[in-house]
Amino acid sequence: MCQPPAVALSLTVSVLAESESASAALVVPHSPVGHHTDLDALRAWAQHCDVVTFDHEHVPQEVLAALAADGVELHPSPDALVYAQDKLAMRERLTALGLPCPRWTRARTAEEVEAFAAEVGWPLVVKAPRGGYDGKGVQVCREPAEVEPWLSGVGEGGLADGLLLEEAVDFTRELSIMVGRSPSGQAAAWPVVETVQEGGINTEVLAPAPGLDPDLATSLTEGALRIAGELGVTGVMAVEVFEVTRVGPDGGTRAAYLVNELAMRPHNSGHWTIDGSVTSQFEQHLRAVLDLPLGDPSARDAWTASANVLGGDYAELYGTYKHLMARDPGLKIHLYGKGVRPGRKLGHVTVYGGRSGDLHSLEALRERARHAADYLQGVVTE
Amino acid sequence: MCQPPAVALSLTVSVLAESESASAALVVPHSPVGHHTDLDALRAWAQHCDVVTFDHEHVPQEVLAALAADGVELHPSPDALVYAQDKLAMRERLTALGLPCPRWTRARTAEEVEAFAAEVGWPLVVKAPRGGYDGKGVQVCREPAEVEPWLSGVGEGGLADGLLLEEAVDFTRELSIMVGRSPSGQAAAWPVVETVQEGGINTEVLAPAPGLDPDLATSLTEGALRIAGELGVTGVMAVEVFEVTRVGPDGGTRAAYLVNELAMRPHNSGHWTIDGSVTSQFEQHLRAVLDLPLGDPSARDAWTASANVLGGDYAELYGTYKHLMARDPGLKIHLYGKGVRPGRKLGHVTVYGGRSGDLHSLEALRERARHAADYLQGVVTE
Known part of the structure; x- marks a missing residue:
């Protein structure tokens, strides 16, 4: 998904792919096959790269250390990435920094x-x-x-x-905030979004999070930028949080947050930015790891609603396009080229528009996005 | 440039490339090398394609006829494409249809x-x-x-x-209108744009065309859709026209148009749609040639201004990114992966925003786009 902005900026992407049929290998010409724990494969591939970054957090620290010792430029660095690899290390560090955790x-x-x-x-x-x-x-x-x-x-x-x-946190809802940060230390945050979960799986993303307390938006943005800076994150990072209600000494309540998870890579909660923001998380990730100035993370519309597409009844999804595209010419469909398995995250759909602060117009967008996701999954057939 | 929307829709693009270093071959995994006049190369490649479409108009009719006889699905069809290949055939046909020509x-x-x-x-x-x-x-x-x-x-x-x-037409300015049309006959038009020319080369595109007479916009849109239908165009088509002033019998003047050129493919005057429209010309072209329902061609912002980047002083343009991106975080840069030659069209930049009908806000966007293009060309150095 970094390939489209790389094409626009005339950057050459190369992927070390887990197999020839890996999603990225299907769309990127330079995709040697190799496992992310195979140091020889990584070395052979990385020697042709100016910068190496990650699709997931699972490259072992000892492998990263060997690459770093070779002089490979890694973003995020192993020292930052450990906090996305190891939840105990993350909890210890965030607690030491005074950031709110369960x-x-x-x-x-x-x-x-x-x-x-x-x-x-x-x-x-x-x-x-x-x-x-x-x-x-x-x-x-x-x-x-x-x-x-x-x-x-x-x-x-x-x-x-x-x-x-x-x-077990008694939370109001789940939120996510994404930031980009460059090796030079420039950082930029997208608007805070709401991530709707069903059965532990994120099904919808609403940008910006509707009805969010402005003070909470500010403290969460400051918190995410502080995490990025303190941990030395380079590239984009998602901070997934619980929104909670705190009772003050006077008996009044205020909205607050507790950090749930960190992801140091483009993240599902940022897919709305492809269509919904001036700079997508994938373009920002490229800019950040290349230490280029960051792009404008502003939302382009009052509301953007995305719904995730999980593996459902159809073995291939192209057959759904005719109906979906005819029903909603403004729908943006994003499929990831993965084989269909029940419950597997196969893609997402996005719609945008509405009027700022008008929750009815957001609901209309959600309904369009959910319908499309349901149709792609075979949950509805018209 | 069809690759990004193809990635999003999980469609597999294959390019018959003129060389291994052709722009498209750099970003599309399946890019056998072959010349567009080499029927054997075309046949070997086309047998793996569900639909074949074109990057330019220069595939000879006899080659197209042979492919069509093989059962290759060609969009646009040779019968339509001839009007983009042969300007005499185009003039004869448009004149017969009663469409205004010089x-x-x-x-x-x-x-x-x-x-x-x-x-x-x-x-x-x-x-x-x-x-x-x-x-x-x-x-x-x-x-x-x-x-x-x-x-x-x-x-x-x-x-x-x-x-x-x-x-030699005494025209006010040059306009362009792009339409998409599918084999089923569905058609959709983007807003009419102004194409600013310098020395016969298009340097800027302004969407929508500022101050355009609404009656002219309507007649031009109807004319372009009529051309697409009458000629049986499939895919996207640009109709480039001259805006002229006509004096009526009562001495009053009105704006009118004369068709200059037709292009049956994604076109420079539609590059603004990548960032500026709900559906880009490249996504629409894919939808149209696959006979999928067309996407919404609406503009996303009040104004979108693009400026073309021509080959200038720099052998490679990456070195310009740091300054340009820092100066304007909202700038969208699109380079095409071509080698630099003086005057060669290497890419374009786009900015969007402003207030509808407010020409000052358009001028501010134009200034940003022109500055970026000038900087990429070495015309300005700060």
């Missing part, structure tokens, strides 16, 4: 689990510090018995350093 | 030139009916001696059927 602890034993539960109450959110994505590696546990299988894995793989336990 | 004739001899000049006066515009582009194959001749070298070529190459002579 209450959390590291646990290796049933006793440590019980002690934390005594403090924050059940249920607990149990996370594998490494290797999780899209709700995988996360479980809401309602009693000690549900944590037991996790404890048996401690010391290995993603649980090498123990479990990350977090309180 | 006065014109076919000439093979000095006597025929003199007879036409006696009717419309000097200077005359002399055109090669076939093979011209970007002002090449066109000359404004002020006297018979200037036409003589042309006459000596009659009977060969682009002059096989004679010269096309046209009156």
